[in-house]
Amino acid sequence: MKKNGRNGYQTVGQTAKIFGVTRQAIHQWIDSGYIHAVWMLEQWAIHEAEIERVKELRQQSEAAA
Numbered sequence: 001m002k003k004n005g006r007n008g009y010q011t012v013g014q015t016a017k018i019f020g021v022t023r024q025a026i027h028q029w030i031d032s033g034y035i036h037a038v039w040m041l042e043q044w045a046i047h048e049a050e051i052e053r054v055k056e057l058r059q060q061s062e063a064a065a
Helices: 012-019 023-032 048-064
Strands: 009-011 038-040 043-047
Touching (some): 012 023, 012 048, 023 043
Antiparallel strands (some): 009 043
8 A cells, every 4th residue: 555654544535546436435434434534634534554444344245245
């Protein structure tokens, strides 16, 4: 995962690219609590460990389907 210079945090746009979804989807995930984000430098930021956690959840749900 590419580092963006903020101690392992990714922007909403970067996170959207990682998951192949829209920025709006990431904002909905943040609002619903599906993914944890912090407000940093006047924008939401998602830690790489959180991205990995959600990747695992999505893989588990795909495997169960």
